[in-house]
Amino acid sequence: MSEKKKTTIVLFSGEYDKAMASYIIANGAAAYDHEVTIFHTFWGLNALRKNEPVSLKKGFMEKMFGKMMPRGVDKMGLSKMNYLGMGPKMIKGVMKKHNAMTLPQLVEMAQEQDVKLIACTMTMDLLGLQKEELLDDIVYAGVAAYIGEAEEGNVNLFI
Template sequence: MKKTIIVFSGDLDKALAAFIIANGAAAMGDDVTMFFTFWALNILRKPQAPAHKKSFLQGMFGGMMPKGPAKLGISKMNFGGMGAKMMRRVMRQQNVNSLEELIQTAREQGVKMIACTMSMDVLGFKEDELVDGLEYAGVATYLGEADESNVSLFI
């Protein structure tokens, strides 16, 4: 039975939770669809993306927000990025997969990832600024997928 996950947050800890659940569900034989909206689009950003002409505010957003999983902060005790670094170190010590590894595993397991086009427009992200292999859609696509699923999470 399908599981759908709305990933709204762009925090490292919450992104980890979303991808651990997605990978667990896929390993249990379920179809999984992840719908990335708003801050969560930062998880999908390429560290180096082609430049685009953007409005002043979109340029500011783009410049100030994290470019990809390696740059994400944690939702508590981030301390300007130090917290995230320490969290990553502790997780490595505890043999927890990194977010990058979990994303890769999710792809290998066929987890479907959809980027919200409305949020992309708001934040000024073009398709080539996000990683490859995504689908691009809106709320109706999410709701259509949610209708076919028995679990839907908002993270």
């Protein structure tokens, strides 16, 4: 029953632009003194992957998913105008020109601002992702934890 306002975001999508929007809103809300939670599920889990491959024992399906999905935010495509990867390069180009924060910087800033980053354990299982592959200081939880947070939320978004 804290007095703080609360923002929760379900990050379901695995695209660079949508992850960027999520982290910009999360950081904005944190700057406004909201308690902020991002619940990463399905393709959104890729935003939490480390850049470098981690060697782990996995089944065939899990290996396939692991190979096909982008490893970390920097490898994600765009939801529009992806053009075989040219879109993300253009976006990163203009971001650099405008001194906008990159997605890895936005994730780091969120962690510094104590945004709670949750990885959905059910979809980690489905996609064969293991804790060793994800960033440090992540909370592992399921949909019940999300409902618990969102029902107290002032702003709840699904991205």
